Every structure is written in structure tokens, then in C-alpha cells.
Amino acid sequence: MATTVADVLDVTDAAAAAEWLTDYYATGVARQAWERDRTPMPAFELVNRVLADPDPPEVAVLAALALRRQLMEAAERVDTEIVELARQRRVPWEVIGASVGVTKQAAFQRHARRTRPRRPGGGGGGGRPGGRREPVRTWLDENARRLRALARDLLSSHGSELRDVNITVATAVHRLGIADYQGGDREVLECARLLLAAVDDALEASKTALPWDQVTLSPRVHETLGELRELLRSAPDHP
Known part of the structure; x- marks a missing residue:
């Protein structure tokens, strides 16, 4: 790929910067997620890669600047x-x-x-006529902190174990990490659902797999996944 300064000259285009840096620095699961789904790495990981590079190209430095916001x-x-x-x-x-x-x-x-003030319009608003709040926003107001706590537990304590299941689960873990770090609560909710679906598919396929291909997760991972699954049962169907 070209590495001219003109490629990422616009330091206000964070999306293009993340894509360029991911294509340049990604390895392992991050490389697979990029090549398979064009999923960029989290901003903090990309900037750390630039800082760890003893001689980063000028375009990488400009791209890192674009991620500062x-x-x-x-x-x-x-x-x-x-x-x-x-x-x-x-x-x-x-x-x-x-x-x-x-x-x-x-x-x-x-x-x-x-702290953003609530919009006027009866009962906290939420941007809907008559003051009604959309169900997902109401659910997130009540459960976002617990959702992120469970997501961070999976990422920090069990991320390696989950990434070893298969590439689909590894990609889901990767996306959840990005959503937790630089996304909103809705993104975390959606990525948590995708992770649970990927794990469930892997466990189901494992039932008919050969012994050496079967998926084995520790009791602690099963427990945390179970807590997340129970929490998401009460979430609206369409975030």
C-alpha cells in the first residue's frame, strides 16, 4: 500500500486514520479481523503501535494525530x-x-x-413525541453500568481464553473491546449480543466435533457469560 503523506493528510478524518494504521500495524487476531471484516483496531492500541515504532512513517504520525480526539x-x-x-x-x-x-x-x-441535561417533554423526554423514551435508552439508563462491567470482565480476565475458541469468537471479542473503549452504550450492547451468539454457535458445533476440536471453557467464563446472557434477556430486541 502507498505510504505517502497525502494518504492521511486530513488529521480530522479519524476513521481513515484508524483504517490506515490497522492495515499497516495489525497482526494476529487484529489482522484477521481487519482482513475478514475490515474491523479497525482500537484507537489506543493503534497509537501505542506508532509510539513503539522506532521509526514510524510520517503518515503514521499524522494518523495518530487524527485519533487524538x-x-x-x-x-x-x-x-x-x-x-x-x-x-x-x-x-x-x-x-x-x-x-x-x-x-x-x-x-x-x-x-x-x-452531564447532558434531559430534554423537556414529560418524564425525561428521550427525544420522542409526548415525552416517551425509546425502550433501549430506558434499558441502558438502568443497565449500562452492569453491561460494561461484565464486558470488561470478559475482556480483561477471559479475553485470551475466548479468542482461542475460533476466529468468529475472536473477532467478536475484538469488536467488543473497541465498542467498550471508544463506542457508546448501544455499541457495547450490540457487540455483547454478537459475542454471545458467536460463543453459543461454537459450543453448539462442539457437540458433534472430534474430541480435540471440542470447545472447553473454564467455569468462570461460563459464569460470566451466563450473567451477561441473563442481563441481556431483559434488553429490547433492536438496539
């Missing part, structure tokens, strides 16, 4: 989740502010700026 938005989203969790556990604003070296007033104001 995604990285900052992802970091801000995670920071907001941490603050919300702390407030749910009644951690005072003084302590939250002290963790980043600011006053309680500054910490509160920073968090307030990140």
Missing part, C-alpha cells in the same frame, strides 16, 4: 463513569476533587459540564 473523548467518558460511581457510593466532592488536585467546586463544575 477519540482518545480524549474515551478518557473523558471513563473519567465521568468513575466520578458517577464515586458519587453513587457517597464519596464527597472534596475527595473527588483532591484526586486530581482541584477544589470540590471545580470538580463539581467539571462533572456538571459533562
Whole structure:
């Protein structure tokens, strides 16, 4: 592929930058996911590949610049989740502010700026006429934190075991990781469903496979998958 600066000269095009860097740096499962489904690697992994390259091409540096907004938005989203969790556990604003070296007033104001106000229209709005909220948004408001916790448990503690099942499951794990890091709650929900479907298909095929081709997952993976499956039973059918 061409590696001229003109290929990724527009540092505002994060999608093109992620595609170029994935094509240039991806290996292993990431390479298979890219070649099979054109699924790019997560932004943080791509930037780490550029930083680890002793002599990255100029186009790679420009592409890394194009991913800065995604990285900052992802970091801000995670920071907001941490603050919300702390407030749910009644951690005072003084302590939250002290963790980043600011006053309680500054910490509160920073968090307030990140929290979008509900739209007017009866019962919280949600953008639908008459104030009715779409079912998936209501479900995510109540379950997004638990959904992401289970997804992160699978990714951090059991990702390697799941990726060893087959390429379809490995790709689903890869996509879930991208959704969790730089996607919204809807993307995480959809990718969690895809992962469960891929695992279920692999387990079903394993029933008639030869002994050395059968899928064996640890009890802890089965337990976490079961918790995720139970949670998603109450989710609307079409995110």
C-alpha cells in the first residue's frame, strides 16, 4: 500500500486514520479481523503501535494525530463513569476533587459540564413525541453500568481464553473491546449480543466435533457469560 503523506493528510478524518494504521500495524487476531471484516483496531492500541515504532512513517504520525480526539473523548467518558460511581457510593466532592488536585467546586463544575441535561417533554423526554423514551435508552439508563462491567470482565480476565475458541469468537471479542473503549452504550450492547451468539454457535458445533476440536471453557467464563446472557434477556430486541 502507498505510504505517502497525502494518504492521511486530513488529521480530522479519524476513521481513515484508524483504517490506515490497522492495515499497516495489525497482526494476529487484529489482522484477521481487519482482513475478514475490515474491523479497525482500537484507537489506543493503534497509537501505542506508532509510539513503539522506532521509526514510524510520517503518515503514521499524522494518523495518530487524527485519533487524538477519540482518545480524549474515551478518557473523558471513563473519567465521568468513575466520578458517577464515586458519587453513587457517597464519596464527597472534596475527595473527588483532591484526586486530581482541584477544589470540590471545580470538580463539581467539571462533572456538571459533562452531564447532558434531559430534554423537556414529560418524564425525561428521550427525544420522542409526548415525552416517551425509546425502550433501549430506558434499558441502558438502568443497565449500562452492569453491561460494561461484565464486558470488561470478559475482556480483561477471559479475553485470551475466548479468542482461542475460533476466529468468529475472536473477532467478536475484538469488536467488543473497541465498542467498550471508544463506542457508546448501544455499541457495547450490540457487540455483547454478537459475542454471545458467536460463543453459543461454537459450543453448539462442539457437540458433534472430534474430541480435540471440542470447545472447553473454564467455569468462570461460563459464569460470566451466563450473567451477561441473563442481563441481556431483559434488553429490547433492536438496539
